[in-house]
Amino acid sequence: MVQSIKKISILGSTGSIGISTLDICRQHPDRFEVVGLAAGRNIDLLLQQISEFKPKIVSIHSEEDYQNLSSKIPTTTEIVFGSSGTCAVATLSECDLVISAIVGAAGLAPTLAAIEEGKDIGLANKESMVIAGEIMSERAAKNNVKILPVDSEHSAIFQCLNGENVKDVNKIILTASGGPFLHTAPNEFEHITKEQALKHPNWDMGAKITIDSASMMNKGLEVMEAHWLFNMPIEKIDVVVHPQSIIHSMVEFVDASVVAQLGEPDMRVPIAYALSYPRRMTTQVTPLDLTKHRELTFYKPDLEKFKCLKLAFQVASKGKTYAPVLNAANEVAVAAFLQDQIRFIQIPELIDVCLQAHMPISIDSIDTILSADSWARKFVITSIGNIS
Amino acid sequence: MVQSIKKISILGSTGSIGISTLDICRQHPDRFEVVGLAAGRNIDLLLQQISEFKPKIVSIHSEEDYQNLSSKIPTTTEIVFGSSGTCAVATLSECDLVISAIVGAAGLAPTLAAIEEGKDIGLANKESMVIAGEIMSERAAKNNVKILPVDSEHSAIFQCLNGENVKDVNKIILTASGGPFLHTAPNEFEHITKEQALKHPNWDMGAKITIDSASMMNKGLEVMEAHWLFNMPIEKIDVVVHPQSIIHSMVEFVDASVVAQLGEPDMRVPIAYALSYPRRMTTQVTPLDLTKHRELTFYKPDLEKFKCLKLAFQVASKGKTYAPVLNAANEVAVAAFLQDQIRFIQIPELIDVCLQAHMPISIDSIDTILSADSWARKFVITSIGNIS
Numbered sequence: 001m002v003q004s005i006k007k008i009s010i011l012g013s014t015g016s017i018g019i020s021t022l023d024i025c026r027q028h029p030d031r032f033e034v035v036g037l038a039a040g041r042n043i044d045l046l047l048q049q050i051s052e053f054k055p056k057i058v059s060i061h062s063e064e065d066y067q068n069l070s071s072k073i074p075t076t077t078e079i080v081f082g083s084s085g086t087c088a089v090a091t092l093s094e095c096d097l098v099i100s101a102i103v104g105a106a107g108l109a110p111t112l113a114a115i116e117e118g119k120d121i122g123l124a125n126k127e128s129m130v131i132a133g134e135i136m137s138e139r140a141a142k143n144n145v146k147i148l149p150v151d152s153e154h155s156a157i158f159q160c161l162n163g164e165n166v167k168d169v170n171k172i173i174l175t176a177s178g179g180p181f182l183h184t185a186p187n188e189f190e191h192i193t194k195e196q197a198l199k200h201p202n203w204d205m206g207a208k209i210t211i212d213s214a215s216m217m218n219k220g221l222e223v224m225e226a227h228w229l230f231n232m233p234i235e236k237i238d239v240v241v242h243p244q245s246i247i248h249s250m251v252e253f254v255d256a257s258v259v260a261q262l263g264e265p266d267m268r269v270p271i272a273y274a275l276s277y278p279r280r281m282t283t284q285v286t287p288l289d290l291t292k293h294r295e296l297t298f299y300k301p302d303l304e305k306f307k308c309l310k311l312a313f314q315v316a317s318k319g320k321t322y323a324p325v326l327n328a329a330n331e332v333a334v335a336a337f338l339q340d341q342i343r344f345i346q347i348p349e350l351i352d353v354c355l356q357a358h359m360p361i362s363i364d365s366i367d368t369i370l371s372a373d374s375w376a377r378k379f380v381i382t383s384i385g386n387i388s
Numbered sequence: 389m390v391q392s393i394k395k396i397s398i399l400g401s402t403g404s405i406g407i408s409t410l411d412i413c414r415q416h417p418d419r420f421e422v423v424g425l426a427a428g429r430n431i432d433l434l435l436q437q438i439s440e441f442k443p444k445i446v447s448i449h450s451e452e453d454y455q456n457l458s459s460k461i462p463t464t465t466e467i468v469f470g471s472s473g474t475c476a477v478a479t480l481s482e483c484d485l486v487i488s489a490i491v492g493a494a495g496l497a498p499t500l501a502a503i504e505e506g507k508d509i510g511l512a513n514k515e516s517m518v519i520a521g522e523i524m525s526e527r528a529a530k531n532n533v534k535i536l537p538v539d540s541e542h543s544a545i546f547q548c549l550n551g552e553n554v555k556d557v558n559k560i561i562l563t564a565s566g567g568p569f570l571h572t573a574p575n576e577f578e579h580i581t582k583e584q585a586l587k588h589p590n591w592d593m594g595a596k597i598t599i600d601s602a603s604m605m606n607k608g609l610e611v612m613e614a615h616w617l618f619n620m621p622i623e624k625i626d627v628v629v630h631p632q633s634i635i636h637s638m639v640e641f642v643d644a645s646v647v648a649q650l651g652e653p654d655m656r657v658p659i660a661y662a663l664s665y666p667r668r669m670t671t672q673v674t675p676l677d678l679t680k681h682r683e684l685t686f687y688k689p690d691l692e693k694f695k696c697l698k699l700a701f702q703v704a705s706k707g708k709t710y711a712p713v714l715n716a717a718n719e720v721a722v723a724a725f726l727q728d729q730i731r732f733i734q735i736p737e738l739i740d741v742c743l744q745a746h747m748p749i750s751i752d753s754i755d756t757i758l759s760a761d762s763w764a765r766k767f768v769i770t771s772i773g774n775i776s
Contacts, residue, residue, distance in 0.1 A: 163551020290686035
């Protein structure tokens with residue numbers, strides 16, 4: 001059987017997921033053609049990517065960079081910019097699969113645009129599922145679009161559910177590394193520095209998700225993502241701390257059988273699975289040798305120490321516009337922490353105050369979500385201004 | 389949808405697997421009807437089982453017990469005896485699924501008889517697959533029969549392969565508890581007693597399989613079973629020692645992703661899965677709580693200490709009549725050990741001598757297998773006679 005070439009667009013091509021996706025495409029030129037790239041501000045890397053993969057269309061964040069870039073790329077590549085540019089990459093007619101790897105709520109609009117055009121989605125942008133899960137799921141179903149998870153935990157669950165009936169699931173068990181502060185005493189939390197928070201023990205990722213891992217907000221967002229992605233009630237989603245990050249997540253079935261997906265921590269595995277699903281393909285990732293690992297250990301998460309995770313569970317149960325508010329408040333707080341404007345422990349404090357001030361309403365449209373998002377951003381920025 | 393009742397026959401109903409199978413059937417009277425039971429010598433338990441499950445047909449090992457039993461059971465239950473009796477239970481026309489749980493090579497004939505009659509098989513009798521794997525697989529395919537594994541390792545692999553393409557498998561990883569002698573020094577092996585060997589750290593099983601676990605021959609037989617059951621070359625089957633027996637086995641795929649099946653060690657899970665496949669059903673088994681386990685650890689097996697496992701790997705690669713010879717020699721040696729006729733370390737020694745004396749031929753029929761089996765039994769009995 002001759003295999004048809006899958007045409008791929010990558011939103012966030014110069015980020016960690018984007019780079020790994022291109023690595024996989026580079027390994028399998030007979031299977032994938034990169035037709036679209038959308039990037040932020042890393043022009044040098046984007047230029048290299050254009051030169052290597054010769055995409056049909058490329059989008060860059062700012063108009064200034066667009067002007068700058070235009071003269072440097074071949075005329076066979078169309079160049080666009082801004083939000084509309086990202087959406088143009090996401091909806092390119094010949095594209096089959098869009099890897100959605102822009103960080104934060106900014107990933108929502110282009111991902112939805114791709115879904116409306118019937119493109120399958122490799123979803124690394126968990127925030128879009130967190131804030132607009134119901135709408136994303138509905139529109140994916142309506143347009144017969146597959147949403148293939150591209151983070152290690154949800155890809156693990158997706159693999160564990162292979163060939164199973166979702167009615168037979170007892171619960172989903174998300175594993176969490178616990179991040180760099182798993183064993184930090186609660187009274188030490190106020191002294192946590194940016195440098196400490198940016199050092200993840202197992203995964204090499206972008207700055208925002210690394211901070212989210214340190215605060216365990218990342219796991220909270222993943223609980224919400226799993227809720228929508230697998231249509232699973234929140235009370236059927238558990239978090240277990242597993243510092244070695246070898247078991248990427250698990251599914252417990254009604255018969256007390258647990259199926260887990262394991263591997264060395266390497267994002268190329270979930271990316272490759274989204275690209276090759278339902279089959280698998282080689283990845284050049286080091287195979288797992290469990291005999292080389294001293295031990296695998298598991299703990300209950302400490303919700304008093306990791307207040308972000310506690311807030312996320314609360315928000316997940318409450319529904320309404322709480323999720324976009326939590327997500328936006330977190331994005332602003334993390335950015336402020338990365339700019340040395342606030343301390344680590346102020347991240348959950350700012351989110352908590354924002355959630356308490358919020359007047360929730362039911363989500364009936366993307367506009368409802370975006371206005372809750374926008375309200376929360378302003379609220380937290382003001383709160384930070386009052387602190388300083 | 390109204391669920392039809394599945395009709396079950398159990399070969400070996402008074403053994404460990406038989407008892408657990410009846411426990412599952414007892415929990416789901418709306419799903420299963422027990423129509424046939426075949427037992428060995430445990431008349432008291434068989435009488436209780438007849439009284440509770442009211443099977444259509446029952447077989448007992450000896451003619452004497454048959455005479456004895458005939459007067460004690462209701463006339464609605466037909467009673468038969470001996471090998472032909474077991475085959476009558478295995479081939480009862482109304483039966484849908486036969487649980488094959490007789491220990492040793494004796495399980496082969498009735499299991500094949502059931503396959504020829506188109507019954508699906510829940511296979512706990514691994515020896516039949518070890519000695520006649522090729523013939524079993526061929527006849528199952530011809531008769532459109534599903535062979536559903538009923539030991540924890542092969543059920544784990546079977547679950548991990550759910551929804552996957554077997555071409556994407558890199559290797560199968562069978563986990564082994566390592567048994568009671570995992571940490572015993574090699575020079576202590578000559579002093580191992582029957583009482584020590586009968587104490588398995590994690591599983592409560594019959595005597596023969598418990599000794600096989602202590603010698604790791606059980607894992608060797610499982611390697612051979614996996615080879616035929618999943619049509620997997622021997623070089624793609626690995627054994628990893630995992631003393632906690634929480635991960636029951638794993639499959640590594642070409643993308644370096646590993647899928648594993650986990651749970652508290654309880655045979656009711658694989659039994660229930662064979663009964664309910666492809667769906668799952670409740671089992672009353674304690675759900676796994678990984679946070680209650682101190683740690684999961686993994687080691688390479690020591691083939692110099694566990695010579696039975698080494699012999700099994702060698703035999704598996706050689707093919708021909710070596711497998712039935714290894715299996716028969718092991719059965720005789722284990723029985724002699726259980727009767728205090730030989731020491732623990734003499735089990736692999738006797739098997740090794742027997743294998744070296746064997747003149748292998750290609751397997752073209754069940755008769756070839758049975759005569760190799762019979763030759764090996766006589767050879768080992770004579771060897772034991774020479775030792776004493």
